[in-house]
Amino acid sequence: MKNLQTYQTKSPYSHGDEVIYNCQPGYIKFGRIKLRCNNGKWVQSTPHVQCRKRPCGHPGHIKFGSFELVNGDEFVFGARVVYRCNEGFQMLSPTDYRDCRADGWSNEVPRCEAKNCAYVQIENGFLASKYEHSKNNYFPSSIGQVISYSCHPGFLTPNKEEWPRITCTKFGWNPEPKCLKQCDPSLPFAHGRFIFLNQQTFREGEEISFSCDEGDDTPNAEGTATCTKNGWSPAPHCDTKTICEGLLLEHGDIQPRKDQYQPNDVLQFYCHEGFTIVGPASAQCYPFGWSPLPPRCKEQVNHCKAPANIRNGSIVDDLLEEYQHGDQVEYECNIKFVMTGSKIIECVDGKWTPVPSCTLEEKKCGPPPSIPNGHAAGTVREEYIHGEDVEYECEENFVIVQTSLARCLHGLWELPRCADFSTKCARPNMPKNATFASAVPLKSQYDNNDVLSYICDSRLREAKCVEGEWLPKPECKDLCPPPPQIPNAIDVAEPRTYESGEQINFLCEKLFVLQGPQNISCEDGKWQLPPRCVDVSTVTVQHSTDFPIAPGSQSNPMPATSDGISSRDLLDFLHTIHAAGKSAALKHRIVVYKCPSAWLPFHTPLVFLYSKISREAHGCA
Template identity: 30%
Template sequence: MRFPVKIALLLLWNICTAQDCNKAPPRRATELLTGTWSESVYAEGTRAIYKCRPGYRTLGSIVLECKNGEWTSLYPHRICMRKPCGHPGDINFGSFELLEETEFLFGAKVVYKCNEGYQLVSPFNFRVCEADGWSNDVPFCEVIKCSAVATPENGRIVTSSLDLNQEFTFGQVIQFSCNPGFALNGDRKIHCSTDGDWSAQVPTCEEIICQKPSIQNGNLLSKLKPSYKENERIQYNCASGYKPVERGDAICTERGWTPEISCREVTCDPPSLTNGNVHNLREKYRGDEEIYYQCKTGFYPPSTGNKATCTTEGWSPLPRCNWKPCQYPVIENGELYKPYYQSEDYIQRSFPASIGKEMFYHCNDHFEPVRGTNSYYSYWTKFICTEKGWNPVPKCIRQCSIRSIPNGQFSPREERFNEGEVITVKCNQGYSLKNNKDKIECTKKGWSVVPNCEKLKTCSVFRMKVNNGFFTDSNMYYIINTSANYQCKEGYGTTNGERNGFITCGKNGWLGQATCIKICDIPQFINAKQKGKKTFLKPKERLEYECMDGYEFGRGQTKGFKTCYDDEWPTVVECYEKACSLPILHQMEPNIKKDKYQVGDVLTFRCIRGFKIAGPSSVQCYHFGWSPRLPTCKKEVNCCEQPPEILNGIAKDSKKKVYCHNDVVEYNCDLGFVRRGPKKIQCNDGEWTTLPTCIEEKKRCSGVPELVHGYIQTPDLSYSHGASVEYGCVENFIMVGKKTSTCIHGHWTQPPTCIEQDRLGRCASKIFEDFQVNLNNEFDDIVISYKCNRNSEFKSTKCINGRWSPPPSCSKGKSCAPPPQIPNSQDMNITMNYEDGEKFGVICKENYLLQGQEEIICENGLWNSLPRCIEKIRKCGRPPPINDGDITTFPLPEYVPESRVEYRCQKYYMLQGSRFVTCKNGIWTDPPTCLRIPCGEPPQIHNGIIPKVSKSYEFGEEVTYTCEEGYNIDGLATITCSGGTWSSPPQCKDVRCSRPPRFNNADMVVTSKSYYMPGDKVVYRCLSNFQPEGSTEVICIGPNWKGDPQCKEEIRKCGPPPSIDNGDITTFPLPEYAPESRVEYRCHQFYVSQGSRFVTCKNGIWTDPPICLETCTISERIMRRNNIQLRWKHTEKIYSRPRLHIEFSCIWGYRMAEGSPPFRSICVEGKINYPICE
């Protein structure tokens, strides 16, 4: 290739590939473009140089070059970044916070704040990182100061090393105190706060004064004053069931009354009972409330019982369950064996008994023991203490004996019965037990009823005459508490209005009189019915009745009543069919003129020449009169506007421009809706007649009927009212009937059938012999048109499976007048006649229910079987609430009409108005009101004062009593008016003390007065040679003196204790003993002490010492020699205490020798007189 050609191609390639930039270099937020850039196009390769904006920096230059029509960075890593400012500087007594940043870069801001107790004194509290560094200066904080404080009057400032006239810095504290007799009113300490003010006002020192205390549930015992000064003391007591929170007195201090004057209700927490359970355990118990508890098996309550009472000191006695397997056995109707030498107290102190202890008991006459282990002697029964208690439990049960019962028999046939056993007694005819029962029980007191059959008192029917009646039972006599039945004759009844009655036999004869009074039978009703379901009436009762629809008694009356015996009582009540009279007509003529028309008669109208009828052309006579409203005749009639639209429905016909008089429009309801009212409306003299209403039918259809040899074209799961399904038949089958089935009110209409072609029935042509059609063969699935006469229109019928549908007919049913306006149905204006078989849906007015069919049918010119619109039964909700009262029965969610509910007021309220309300048409009648019962004047009390007395007081008002000097309130000082009565008033109790008591060996220091006030004191002094022991004063508290000064004779000591025979003291003797010293004695071996083993030093003299008596030793040698043994013990040697009895018995095979001492001997001075057996 030639060189010039190559050059040309190279230039051509450069021209094709190079591309200029059509806009200036971009402007950036952090960068500034240098130079002038005003051209619209820049050649490729042009460079733009940028520099950073103030506050930003980068290394090197930022260059963009035009490449391929775009500005491209030559050094992408070079960007402008924010300049740093370094640390902003710390602040003394403060700190700073970096806002919305993490580094000290251009644009960053720090905010300074001072520590608590310091404040900023600089104009700015922030610094901003700018292009040339931080803005402003570093602020500084100075301490907050408070002004000087003045010393309070009657007080002082308690502080150290502070000049009170100087300023105080934040956090410094000043403390105040008051002079004696004054108390601080305010804070004891105040400090200089962060805002430069003191934390509180400087307190004041006020004189210590305590106001007269108000003691709820308590009374003041001390003399009442308006106010009290420091250290003054008062005494008080609490009402019953309450106790002082701490104690019954208080002192006036700077903190008020100390301790707090308060009466707290006496309460007890539930006791902590180990090994037991408390009945009806609660969280709290009030004073004097009692609890009962039960111990677990093996544990027992103390001897005081299993009851405890809540007192001011807690539970008393303290509930506890101790391990006591065997308590002292208390044997009802029996006796515990006790050795003759042991007292009852001594025996009881040995209980509870240890396991294994044996005891004996025997029962009283007519009682038997519960048998257990065999006893030595049948007279005594043994029982043993075990881990589970006494075994067997010592118990004496009653035994009842019986051999025969006069005038009766008993079973089971035994002679003895134990306590709790029951026998059955059968008395002879005319006899009975005293309680008229057939069972008696053996109880602790014997037989529950004396086992004796007594002759019964009876009542005779011969002594009772039933006027206008007779006894129905065959019995001649009746025993007490049985009844005889009687029946009244025809036309008579009991006083309760019943045909049958009864009369009861009492102790003194028949109770009352069998009575039959004249009654009224229910008459026969013809075309009428009674209200209610009575079968007869008592005198003065009223029978109400009414006529059936379309009937009346006469003169328009449809209701009536008769009173039994007020006038002649009817045997028949008859209503007569209503009739309609000929209406007044203007410019029109009826088809039939009569004086009266029967119910069901139809009257047709025709206007005279020159007039047009406006309204229905015919009306029908009903039991409520002519319906619909009569038409009018007019010379000119008007056209109507476009037919109105209806909800959930649409006009069937296409709209016309003009609708004139008598034009008709038909409506259809949407799918799922049912038409009520007329199907069509008519233009009547410029106004449309009543529109239909489309109501949603909530019932849906499911389960489409299956078709044999067929199928459903469009299946679905559920279908609303009016929806249809279409069927088809399989090949070689023909559909007979309508090809659709429609959902009507939740049910499917009759579906078609599929019949094989060869089996289709054929229709005969003979049926058309009377019609104008010429046919002489049979047909299948063909439509025939025919005429009834020459001037009539053609009709058609189709042959379906051997039957003509519809059957050929020339008879025409009569049309009906417009549907009637049924009473209480929705108002309607219908002028069109309805053809035979047409239906009309009836809609009742609000609050009325349809009784009968929802649709009426035109049948051969008459509307038959008219429904009724009856008023809804409107129930009532809950009865209205009233203040301070309630209904007497449990409230129900709703009540039927005429229900009655009774009200009752709370205690202390009286009822105003009727106490009953009645449900009337869904609304309750007005309820009563409960008014508080006022109180009269409060009761007067002796020595009491009422500040101001009124004649009447309202509920809840209070009156407070005070007492005269020398008297204190006993009870609650305030009484309350509640329910017309006052609560119990208090009494003014005389709290003065009489003359002080006299004490032995003491005299009063001052002369006695006739009486003393509470708080008064009297001081005593001891006589010579006597010295006081304890306090020497008494104080008057209430009406009694409190204190017991004692003057004791000078202390006298005792010498060594006295010596006794056969005994000595247990300690080393001293030369002398202080008063009340005690020394113990002990007898030598084989001797026992009689009397207290202790002696006491009393006023220099010892009390009497004990005596040591010699015991008796029972020798086995002597018993063998005398052929005797111990009756109760079998040991080799026994020691017997002096003056105790010992019983012996003969050895088996021996008997007491003649002249022998008795078996029962006594230990006297260590000797025993032994009996002799031979």
């Protein structure tokens, strides 16, 4: 019979012999199980007595979780229950199930504990210094732990608080720490004005209206601009209706050829056979005219002598005695110094384009932080200077993508990434007018950091496999002309053609401030509308409820002047603020001081920056 066993054995059994049976392990019997030999057959003396599966009782509840019966429908021998943790909790025990065995439930009831909150890296922001410098003591954080963070200049927290607090919950950090781009509506722009009431700052995604003076046009029909990561878009400009006149190129051709061109139109320049183009091969029409200026076609071009050395920097490649027209040279700054101007100069008909300069960067970085699934290799220091590198390594089954070096730049770490080793990239579909240029046979899948080369309209391009996607995405788009050279700006961009998606930054000369986006992008062969560099003396006084308009008012007294500061020094300071990408109207209000003639031999009023935070005042020298 099923599930029975006996220890009474003999052979053979006679008619009338009886045998008593017990149940197998894991089963229990109800009554006495006896079988009798009756005319050669075994007959159960008590037919209603049987073996049943041994019950184990309730398996036990799990705190912060639940269980499910997956084998059987009762808590009896052979049953299995599987435990799960609630959302926001994680299993501590190595086994997530219990089996009902002959001697009861296997192992202990599993345990669940709340998930910890990991160290958080905030784009364009940072944690309070005590968390950054002692992260091993604070992270991972337990549920209920509260930390605070702030944003870099030019960015705002979602609630606009300077030091908001976030709490570790079972779902992670709440609210999610974010730093949104801040756009300033108070800076003036030519021939127009913003329309806003009490809102002094605008965050990324918020929209503002503006109006233009009579006879001027807005860059978009609605007369609105949206705050984006790159500033106001479209850039809030009001321009008189502008056209660019047609050009002539001696010993060459221009395409397309027209008598007049509209802003954003792009021209291509070609020289006749036997002539060399001196200057850009393309130009774009802007509200201020053509940029860059059109080239010349020459039969003979001059060579260049060795380029000049720069202070606190050097030339990357070996130095030659002579360079041909079109040759380029790249510069780099020493550690602790930052470059102003284009790092690449070009020999153009015997003359080099302007060389860059290297200036001291005093901002420093703290210890290199951990990254998801990776960390800094070797011993780390408490402080690093601008330009220093630190090697990183990934945990097992993860691989560094793009670069294994973290670099300290302007007081912030530029960090590498660790990707799952098993992540692959499928062979990409090549865009129209593109062909693969790889010398090895193509594969169906590629590993992280694999590089594919392809040709777009005779131009060689590359894409790298990074965490399952190709960067940059393989595509063939028109090239943009060399960047616009706006009046009163320092040339910081390389004098070359640019691919769609590439960006350039702008920096104004001293005594000028940037009006418009700090950077623009190349989109489908055309540059976005660039900013302007406005004479700082034209910056108007902004009305504020926080600060008085007129200095010396008894009801709203202005801060007293102490040792003072010269107008040129102050303008240098204002230039420094804009060069660093900060908004002068973010934490400062601009007012005007007129000093006695005995103190300042200038007719232009002194522009004064009054800090909301420090309340420090500078006056007249």
